[in-house]
Amino acid sequence: DVKVTQSSRYLVKRTGEKVFLECVQDMDHENMFWYRQDPGLGLRLIYFSYDVKMKEKGDIPEGYSVSREKKERFSLILESASTNQTSMYLCASSNYGTGVNEKLFFGSGTQLSVL
Amino acid sequence: AQTVTQSQPEMSVQEAETVTLSCTYDTSESDYYLFWYKQPPSRQMILVIRQEAYKQQNATENRFSVNFQKAAKSFSLKISDSQLGDAAMYFCAYSNTGNQFYFGTGTSLTVIP
Numbered sequence: 001d002v003k004v005t006q007s008s009r010y011l012v013k014r015t016g017e018k019v020f021l022e023c024v025q026d027m028d029h030e031n032m033f034w035y036r037q038d039p040g041l042g043l044r045l046i047y048f049s050y051d052v053k054m055k056e057k058g059d060i061p062e063g064y065s066v067s068r069e070k071k072e073r074f075s076l077i078l079e080s081a082s083t084n085q086t087s088m089y090l091c092a093s094s095n096y097g098t099g100v101n102e103k104l105f106f107g108s109g110t111q112l113s114v115l
Numbered sequence: 116a117q118t119v120t121q122s123q124p125e126m127s128v129q130e131a132e133t134v135t136l137s138c139t140y141d142t143s144e145s146d147y148y149l150f151w152y153k154q155p156p157s158r159q160m161i162l163v164i165r166q167e168a169y170k171q172q173n174a175t176e177n178r179f180s181v182n183f184q185k186a187a188k189s190f191s192l193k194i195s196d197s198q199l200g201d202a203a204m205y206f207c208a209y210s211n212t213g214n215q216f217y218f219g220t221g222t223s224l225t226v227i228p
Binding site for chain 2: 033040041048058088090104109
């Protein structure tokens with residue numbers, strides 16, 4: 001089975017700290033995604049990457065950056081954490097099917113609290 | 116931009132009964148996929164069922180089936196013989212040829228023993 005691993009399940013940080021959320025997938029998937037999940041808002045795309053060193057902004061990229069130096073690893077960076085970035089962060093990966101993504105595989109999420 | 120709408124924030128069903136979760140979407144594309152994902156309290160998102168837009172036949176997976184109405188842009192999930200383990204947040208999702216996935220706001224399903 002595909003495994004998407006997020007390095008932390010719970011994380012508590014202080015305002016202004018630089019925060020790194022790490023995600024690793026083990027199935028050689030081209031595409032990787034970072035979502036933010038908030039009650040009543042569903043999942044919102046922050047950034048995605050379709051290849052090493054490539055990145056595309058999603059719907060809510062402000063305050064975030066990403067890094068993909070290796071195919072299996074996709075990092076989300078909060079340059080200066082703020083309280084409004086307290087949220088659940090979900091990493092996902094997918095493979096190219098016939099030109100349309102077949103499905104997303106998700107990590108188990110990181111609940112980030114910024115105090 | 117594509118949008119996915121789930122108009123039922125919460126639903127409940129008696130154990131062994133049937134429940135239908137609603138989803139509508141907006142797109143101008145003809146080639147796309149639709150999904151239902153389940154997120155139990157463990158937070159692990161699990162794919163429940165997938166529908167290719169070009170297929171007229173509704174997808175089924177054991178107790179889970181969909182009613183896909185392409186012209187109406189509607190994609191509802193029916194859960195038959197509901198079980199306690201079906202209690203979760205359910206997300207409807209759309210995927211286009213641009214490799215992006217769009218999610219609804221979710222429906223929280225409670226199963227009453």
